Amino acid sequence: MMPLYGAIEAGGTKFNCMIARSPEDIIAETRIPTTTPHETLAAAIAFFQPYASRGELVALGIGTFGPVDLQPGSPTFGYITYTPKPGWSMTDFYSPLQRALGVPVAFETDVNAAAYGEHTWVEANRSLDPFVYVTVGTGIGVGTLVNGRPLHGLLHSEAGHLLLPRDTDLDPFDGVCPFHGACLEGMASGTAMNQRWGQPAETLGDDHPAWQLEADYLALGVANLVLTLSPKRIVLGGGVMQRAGLLQKVQQKVRMVLNGYIHTPNILANIESYIVAPGLGTRSGMLGAVALAKDLGKIEA
């Protein structure tokens, strides 16, 4: 019998759960509302349990909102740590799943999982390293692969909170990040757009000046990622990025911000194949968690 992999994409409003072997071979899926940790984790366990008790489930991959403790050996490894999500601070996510299902568990941030999914399942990305995935939605998150593995280190990348230069005459908005005000997430997340313009981003017309300003901030963030991580490709995903034309605005502005300094064909001539939309659409994180489960031994080796 072919082994099955479990996957959880854990978000602030819902947990997407899946049993699959690959994107082409999905066995079951469900969506669980994010309520209390106890209730939500119990519902997730109940979904996977039958496959585990039949011995079909061989590993589970988790890509979760955070911040999280990814440091093996830490007393709070596998926890969601100090999150603004009410009731979820210092929640042990890893152990209850691992104990109940009795299979190895890969535990990652949602954006590292998405990066891993894009890198694993999208043929054109497979050899590209380092590799970066940026989500622009309610918040902004950045997942990074180096040598084919999710980058951890001190904590994990928090490049959604990059600090940007700003012109307060042009844009007096103070930003919405409770920690930094006008960081990248504070200025360019869906939440920031909503507050700045007094209406949800998805209701702003294509010709609204909001979109050029949005592209300008995102381009500063992306340019800083190019300068620090030297990625071979950057994927821009998330709800806000689904706006037609926004990706192209970001590509153009990144080239302007870098101003010829990064003198490679990727930036100068082929930026449309360097800064790209997700190959897996809105499923990068979910399918990334499947890939993390499948490659668990390889990643930890």
Ligand code: ZN
């Ligand atoms: Zn911030």
